[in-house]
Amino acid sequence: MFTAYVIITVTTILANAGIAIADFLQAEFVVANSTEVGLPQNWLPRLAALKAAGAAGLLLGLTSLTVIGVAAAVGLVIFFIGAVAAHVRARVYHNIVFPGGYLALATASLVLAAAR
Numbered sequence: 001m002f003t004a005y006v007i008i009t010v011t012t013i014l015a016n017a018g019i020a021i022a023d024f025l026q027a028e029f030v031v032a033n034s035t036e037v038g039l040p041q042n043w044l045p046r047l048a049a050l051k052a053a054g055a056a057g058l059l060l061g062l063t064s065l066t067v068i069g070v071a072a073a074v075g076l077v078i079f080f081i082g083a084v085a086a087h088v089r090a091r092v093y094h095n096i097v098f099p100g101g102y103l104a105l106a107t108a109s110l111v112l113a114a115a116r
Contacts, residue, residue, distance in 0.1 A: 005112035009058050009069070012105040016055040016076065019102070023048030033098075037090040050079055054106070061113055073110035080106055 022030050023044050034041060054076040061069010080103035087096045 001112070001115065005109075005116055006062065008105065008108045008112055009062060012073075012076070012109045013055045013058045015102060015105055016051045016058075020048045020051035020055065023051065033092075033095065036092050037086045039086065047079075050075070054079065058109060058113075066113065066116060069113045070110065073106055073113050076106035077103065077110055 019030075026041070026044055030044065031041060034044060054072045057068050057072025057075070061067075061072060080099050083099035084096060084103055087093065087099060
């Protein structure tokens with residue numbers, strides 16, 4: 001179980017760190033997606049900071065700071081529920097798999113961290 005926790009959590013960290021960087025850099029696909037779901041571009045740095053904080057918290061959770069990891073996973077789950085909801089609200093379904101995938105990773109990290 002610990003191996004699964006580490007693998008899933010490291011994958012979640014890398015995924016969130018990667019998309020946070022894309023958000024900070026306002027990559028073309030990020031801007032296009034945010035525009036499509038009706039998200040103001042000036043929100044991107046704040047949302048990137050939340051994703052980066054979640055990744056950092058999960059990384060701390062891999063150490064002896066388990067409670068930080070659980071809190072970070074909870075935050076990411078809530079964040080990506082909001083992202084999926086934004087896609088549904090805007091009726092943008094063609095790429096809902098991306099926030100759904102991040103939500104699945106965050107949820108798996110939360111379940112495995114809580115079971116630790």
